[in-house]
Amino acid sequence: MEVLGVAVELLVMFTGFGLLIGILFGFFGMGGSFLVTPALLVMGYETNVAVGSGLAFVFGTSVIATLKHRDLGQVDYKLGVLMIAGTTAGIEVGKIGLEYLQHVGLADSVVSVAYVGLLGAIGAFVTYNAVADRDGGLVGEEDVDSEEEMPAIAQTIQSYRVPPMISLRGGVTVSLWMILLVAFATGLLSGFLGVGGGFIRMPALFYLVGVPVPVAVGTDLFEIVFSGGIGSFLYAQSGAVDLSIVVPLLAGSALGARLGAGATSLVEEDDIKVYFGVMLLLGALAVAVRQVGGYLDVPVLDTVSLAIILGAALLVSGAVILSSIRELRRTAPDSSSSAAD
Amino acid sequence: MFGIETLGGNLQAAVLIGLVLAEAVLLYVGYGALESVLARRVTELIRGI
Numbered sequence: 001m002e003v004l005g006v007a008v009e010l011l012v013m014f015t016g017f018g019l020l021i022g023i024l025f026g027f028f029g030m031g032g033s034f035l036v037t038p039a040l041l042v043m044g045y046e047t048n049v050a051v052g053s054g055l056a057f058v059f060g061t062s063v064i065a066t067l068k069h070r071d072l073g074q075v076d077y078k079l080g081v082l083m084i085a086g087t088t089a090g091i092e093v094g095k096i097g098l099e100y101l102q103h104v105g106l107a108d109s110v111v112s113v114a115y116v117g118l119l120g121a122i123g124a125f126v127t128y129n130a131v132a133d134r135d136g137g138l139v140g141e142e143d144v145d146s147e148e149e150m151p152a153i154a155q156t157i158q159s160y161r162v163p164p165m166i167s168l169r170g171g172v173t174v175s176l177w178m179i180l181l182v183a184f185a186t187g188l189l190s191g192f193l194g195v196g197g198g199f200i201r202m203p204a205l206f207y208l209v210g211v212p213v214p215v216a217v218g219t220d221l222f223e224i225v226f227s228g229g230i231g232s233f234l235y236a237q238s239g240a241v242d243l244s245i246v247v248p249l250l251a252g253s254a255l256g257a258r259l260g261a262g263a264t265s266l267v268e269e270d271d272i273k274v275y276f277g278v279m280l281l282l283g284a285l286a287v288a289v290r291q292v293g294g295y296l297d298v299p300v301l302d303t304v305s306l307a308i309i310l311g312a313a314l315l316v317s318g319a320v321i322l323s324s325i326r327e328l329r330r331t332a333p334d335s336s337s338s339a340a341d
Numbered sequence: 342m343f344g345i346e347t348l349g350g351n352l353q354a355a356v357l358i359g360l361v362l363a364e365a366v367l368l369y370v371g372y373g374a375l376e377s378v379l380a381r382r383v384t385e386l387i388r389g390i
Contacts, residue, residue, distance in 0.1 A: 056357070056358070056361050059358070059361060059362075059365075060361045060362070060364060060365040061365070063362060063365040063366070063369070064365050064368060064369045067369050068369075229358060229362075232358055232361070233354050233355070233358050234354075236353065236354035236357045236358060237350045237351060237353075237354040238350070239353070241354075241357055241361075243357065243360065243361075246361055247364060250361070250364055250365060250368065251364075251368065254365065254368035254369060254371075254372055255368075255372055258372055258373075258376065325387055328384060328387045328388055329387060329388055329389070331388070
C-alpha cells in the first residue's frame, strides 16, 4: 500500500525515527543531521539527497522546538542574533582553513581526527563536570541560576566588563565582544569540520557565556532555524530535498521535539549534561568506527556505526522520558501541573 | 511529489522550504491543541492521581 507514492511501511518507519530524533533535538538542541544523514546513506539514498533532506528536516524540527522553548521562556533572541553574526564570520574563516587542508591533501584525515577528538573531548568534559557537580554537593539546591553553579570559565568571561554590556536571560550580563568571540570560535570549529555545530554551541553557551542549560538549548535551536533554513534552501536549489523523506520524519519529530523541549524544564540540569555527554561519547565512537571502516575499506563498519548511533539515540531518548516521568511522580500533586507540558 | 518539480531552481527551493515551514507550523499548532486537551490527563495518570 502506498500514500503519495511512498510505501506505508516506510512512512511509519520515518515517523517513528522522527519521533526519536525529535526528543533528542528538543532536549539537547543537537542531533538532527548527526542521526538522519548517516541513516539515509545506509538506506541507499544519494549523498546530496541524504544531506539536503537531513537539513530540511533539521530546519522544520528546529522551528517546532524553538517555538516550544519560546513558550517555556527559554529562548534569548538577543543572544541568538549575536551568536548568528559571530558564528557566520567564524564559519567563513573555518572554511578557508578547510580549503587550505584540501589543497595540501590533508583535509580528510585531519577533519576526521579533529571531529572524533572534539566530540569525545566535549562529551567527556560535560559528563565529568556533571558527575563531579552531583558528587560535590548542592543536593537540594533549587536556585539553578546561582553564582556557585555557574562554570568558572563563564565567571571569568563575565568578569571582562568591556562595554557595551548585554543582559541575558537567567540574570547574566556579558560583554558584547565576549559573546561575539565565543560565537566566532564556535563558528570557526563548525566551518572547519563542516558540521552544524549544535554539539559545540550548546556547551559553549553554558560553559563560556554562562546562561542556564535550558536557555542554552533554546537559543541554540533558534540559531539552527536560520542555519538549517539556509542550508536546505541551497540543497533544494539542485533538487536534493526529498519531501517523501522530510514530511513523515517531521510528523514524528514535531511530537518528539515537544516532549524533549518540555523535558528540559523537568529533568535536573546535571542529568541533562550527563545525557548530552553520553550521547556525544557514543557519537564519537560511531564516527570513529565509520572512519576506520572507510580507511580499511570494510563497508560493514558503516552499518555498525549506524547501529551505535541508533542505539545511543534510543538509549538516551528513553532515559530522558524515564527521567521526566520519575520527576513528575516525585512532584507533589498540588504543585504546578503545567510543568507537564 | 506535491507537483513542484516543474518550477525553476530558486522558486522550487523557496516553495519547498515554505512547505516544510508550513508543515512545521501546522504540526506545532496541531500537537499544541492535542497537548492542551490531553496534557493534564496524562500528567495525572503518570502521577497516579
